[in-house]
Amino acid sequence: MRRSHAGYSAVHRSEEDQPACLEENIQNLKISGREYSLSRMNMSGAASIGLDLGAGKCCVASVRAGAVTVLPNAHGDKTTPSFVAFTDSRSLVGSDARDQAALNATNTVYGVKTILGRSFRDPVVQNYASYSPVKVVDDGGKPVMDVEYRGGSLRVAPELVAAMQLLKMRQEAEVQIGDIEGVVVAVPASYCNRQREALVAACQIAGLPLLDLISETTATALAYWHNRAPSVAQQTILVFDMGANKVDVSVVKVGQDEISVLAVCGFAASSGSHVDQALMKYVDDKFYDTHGVRLLDNPRATMRLKMACEELKKKLTLLDAHKIQQDSILRDLCLDLKVSRRELDTLCCQTFTQEMNAVLKTVMRNAKLNKDQIDEVVVVGGSSRVPFVEAALKKYFDGKSLNRTVNADECAAIGAAIMANNLIKEDRSSSVVINELIQDPTSCNVEIQIKLHKYLPLKPNLTIICETSGTCGDLIEERIRWSYALDSFGIFKIEKQFIKPFNEEKTKLVEYLKPYQIQDMVDQLNSLERIRKDVIDAEKAVNDLEELCYSLREQFGSFGESEKNRDFLEYVAEVLEWIDENEISSLTECEKRRKKLDALSQELSEPISDDDAALEHQHESHSFLPNHNDHSTEFVDSSNGDSLDVSQQAHRDCEDGPGGSDDDGTGPQVDEDLDGDQNSGEVSHVREVVPESDEENTQNNDAITNESNHKSSLEAQSTEKLTNRLLDFEFLRKMDEIEKRQKCLENSQFLYVIIAVKGHF
Incomplete structure (x- = not known):
């Protein structure tokens, strides 16, 4: 691409001509005196x-x-x-x-x-x-x-x-x-x-x-x-670009191997933002007539009004009228106003049309073309969709249809x-030349001849000789060299160089930002980015911490009323409350609370503590081998060594009812409440006893049957209660897996009775 300048130019640096042939699917560009490749397919x-x-x-x-x-x-x-x-x-x-x-x-x-x-x-x-x-x-x-x-x-x-x-x-x-x-x-x-x-x-x-x-x-x-399509012949197009802050118009010649910008002109007086501002002023006046206050005097109302008017402009490109509505736009006042397309045209159309026609005449005159020599009018820019813009363009080009084949x-x-x-690109075997014309970026009062429409970059020099008479009568000659540069970015620079007999001094006259100012902004941007990333990391940590709290509360909420578990759940609730009260949380605080939660949950999830391990060892030292195929299991009281047949014990339980006991009052009891205190008395040892004879077993069964006939109602009630206790035992067995058998060890005597009765029934 070769850039041509509307105000300054210089002789373009010579380069070797590039091959004119085009490889298949590859076309190259020559930009600013350098060669670059353009590929349609690669x-x-x-x-x-x-x-x-x-x-x-x-x-x-x-x-x-x-x-x-x-x-x-x-x-x-x-x-x-x-x-x-x-x-x-x-x-x-x-x-x-x-x-x-x-x-x-x-x-x-x-x-x-x-x-x-x-x-x-x-x-x-x-x-x-x-x-x-x-x-x-x-x-x-x-x-x-x-x-x-x-x-x-x-x-x-x-x-x-x-x-x-x-x-x-x-x-x-x-x-x-x-x-x-x-x-x-x-x-x-x-x-x-x-x-x-x-x-x-x-x-x-x-x-x-x-x-x-x-x-x-x-x-x-x-x-x-x-x-x-590549086969299309050379065209002369006019590009009309209406954005939010400017309107640019260019005349471009597009060929198969060359794109040349013939003329360019632009103005910022009537852009998309000016249409928005006209609507804002109109709506604000209507609101003032109704409520007696100005929306533009309130920053929040101004922002809401701007966004509403932008949406209104889009709606009026498709609809003849649209109602703008905003609830409580200013205190308790609401905005409800219907605006028609005709009202929008009245606000903006005349001023815009006058300025647009002046710009179009200027750009056509600079390109030395007539309107009928324009093959296509390519319209782009978000604000170019406004109906009066399209109507004004069509009218200027005598009803010519507008080209919208490229995305606006x-x-x-x-x-x-x-x-x-x-x-x-590295492949630069062929050449397509783009000549780009940029508008005059500045003015200069130093008289130096620079021809128009020459290629960039350029750097002409002007040397001025200054003569000064010294105090001793010596003639001191000083030269000042002015260098003008317009680089490939289109930025115009002036450099003044003092050439003295013994030293030289250079001064840049045109410099928008100093290097230290740019560095200060770099540091400021890095600080903003660092804070932004820290906040994002902290927000992610807070979300993870909140999910962890809910998960732990669900996991340990059914662990019972132990002191450790109660304290742990209280801390979980405390963390959730901290999250709700602190919208802005640091990553360090989140990590601190997460580590404490992990430590407490791990402590509660440990298999068995040292004290529980001692109880488990004591439990495993007992002989507890129930045989569910037999219907008799003998309990051995560790205090006196007496044995008691399970069938007899079950019969006595039925005879005495709930809470019944042995004749001596020392036998194991079955309480109504499964969570009752089962730790009173000695822990009994249980061992399996094989019946000595079938006759003895038959006699015991007959005795139970005879007594049951006399107390059938009592037995039915007792059987139902015992069955419920057997079902509760299965629940306790599952609880035993979660609580690491702590509760089962504390209630071992009661569980042995339940198992014995289950073997009987």
Whole structure:
């Protein structure tokens, strides 16, 4: 691509001519005196992206697998709102910042591209400040935003805000395509020298590997060239780009092997944001007539009104009328107003049409073309969809249909992505030349002849000889050399060099930002990013801690009423209360509480403590081998060694009823409450006893049967109670697995009785 300048030019550095042949599916570009390749079907291994930093929304694209792909953001959207917010905890960029804008209006910056590189006294900056809820102040002649951040005041420059947006887009792109080796950023064709320099500084602050800047209209023409069929003959197109903060018009000649920008012109007086402001002023006047208060005097109401008017503008592109409604937009006052398309045309159409016609006449005159020589009118930009814009364009070109084959919101990023892929390609066997014309970025009073429409970069020199008479009568001759440079980014620089007899001194006269100022912004951005990442890590830790608390409460909630378990559950409740009360938590505090929870839960989950192990050893020393095939098991009392047949004991239990006992009152008892105290008395040893004879067993069974016939009702009740106790035993056995058999050891005597009775029945 060769850039031509409307105000300055110089002889282009000579290079060898490149082969004119085209390889299959590969076309190359020659840009700024250097050769770069462009592939329709192939892609180099290095990853590159094209960025469109818009005043309303941003877009990023990349060439992948032979096609240009618009990369979606983390929310799945192909465009990202140009919002940056500062909160009590961190900074937000994109959709997250826009979603909270109504509640944090004074700390949410949007459309910073409008004031990028401008002085504070610029009318554009003053108009921006009048409609912005954010406080814009003067800092050495430059506008800065005064916001509240983490409980303190913070001043952020437009370059820093733009760098935050660029960094956000790069980070989301790297998630999808890996490390990025080259970036091309699309800028308005009407950007002046300081605006271009400010954007380059923003790229440096964000750490982007910037390859080049490309005008948005040129990027659109490149996207149009990429989409059209290769067999199409040469065309002359007019690109009309109406964005949120500018209107750019370019006349471009598109051929099979050449893209030439013949003329370019732009204006910022009637852009998409001016349509929004006209609607805001109209709605505010209507609201004042009804309620007697101004919405624009309240920052939060201003932000809500701006977002509502942007939505209203979109609705009126499809509908003849739409009602704007906002509940409690200002205190308890509601906004309910119907606006028609005719009212919108009345507000903006006449002024816009006059300015647009003047710009179109200028660009056609500079291109030395007539309206009938324009083959296609390519319309892009989000605000170009407004009905009166389309009607005015059609009227100027005598009813000619408008070309909308390229995506109005993504075309600049697509063209920049194609350019970025060109700049990192290694295959450069053929040549397609792009001649780009950029508008005059500045003016210079030093008389030096520079011919118009020559290729960039350029660097002419002018030497001035100054003669000074010394005190001793000696003639001292001093030379001053002026160097003018316009680099490939379109940034104009002036350098003054004093050539003295014994030394030389160089001074840069045009320098928008000093190196130390850029470094300060780099440090500030790194601090913002570090805090943002720390907050994200802390939020993740809080979520994990909360999930752990609920899981532990569910796991240990049925462990009984032991003191340790009760204390543990109380601490879990304390942690949950701490999470609810502290929205902003540090990662250290979360880790501290998590470690304590892990330690306490591990202590409760240990198999058996030392005391429980001693009880288990005592339990295992007893002989407890029940045989469920036999119907008699003998209990041996450790105190006197007497044995008792289970069948006889069961008969006595039935005879005595619930809570019955042996004749001597020392036998084992079965209490009504399973959780009752079973630790009174000695622990009995149980062993299996084989019946000596079938006759003895038969006699015992007959005795039980005879007595049961006399007390059938009592036996039925007792049997039902014993059956329930057997079912409860299965429950206790499961509880034993959870509580590590602690409860079973404490109630061993009672359990042995239950097992014995189960063997009988």
